[in-house]
Amino acid sequence: DIQMTQSPSSLSASVGDRVTITCRASQGISNYLAWYQQKPGKVPKLLIYAASTLQSGVPSRFSGSGSGTDFTLTISSLQPEDVATYYCQKYNSALWTFGQGTKVEIK
């Protein structure tokens, strides 16, 4: 099975900072990659699908890029409401897998 490695596991940044989270697949998965945001005690929320397509209603400071094995979620200007854990999720051959998660905090 294709494994997903998400990094870092946590980060602390200042309001207004640019934040980057990466996911690496052990084999190519084309662009079958999504990103989710989960705030404490809440249901995960879809941010980006097809590696780079912003879900309707998601602020434009969120963006995704990548294809094949390396993918990135970027928050262009971190806001206090972005404190959450972020997960990548891949699909291949009828198997779905999440990354380990990245906890984002405000410095």
Add this chain to the structure above:
Amino acid sequence: QLQLQESGPGLVKPSETLSLTCTVSGGSISSSSYYWGWIRQPPGKGLEWIGSIYYSGSTYYNPSLKSRVTISVDTSKNQFSLKLSSVTAADTAVYYCASFENYYYYMDVWGKGTTVTVSS
């Protein structure tokens, strides 16, 4: 607008079978646009995909859980269900049902989640 709601016991005894149902509203479970599936999250841990089903009945399971999982669909009730057998404390988690979009395979609509505790 599609909505999903989990239901089922919040407490299950070790070695027994966990059973949950997800009721879909605002859309048809027979839609070819979606798979339907289950995800869980143990306390303080990350998300784990359990399995998925297509309205035709085709099922796909996480290899690590495959021997214990059964997912089924009832199109007449617009519901799909999860059964996880031989549970242990490690199966204690919040269980979510979700719709899985059928082109890029992402989870676009989630239920609110239900907490299942495995304890005697």
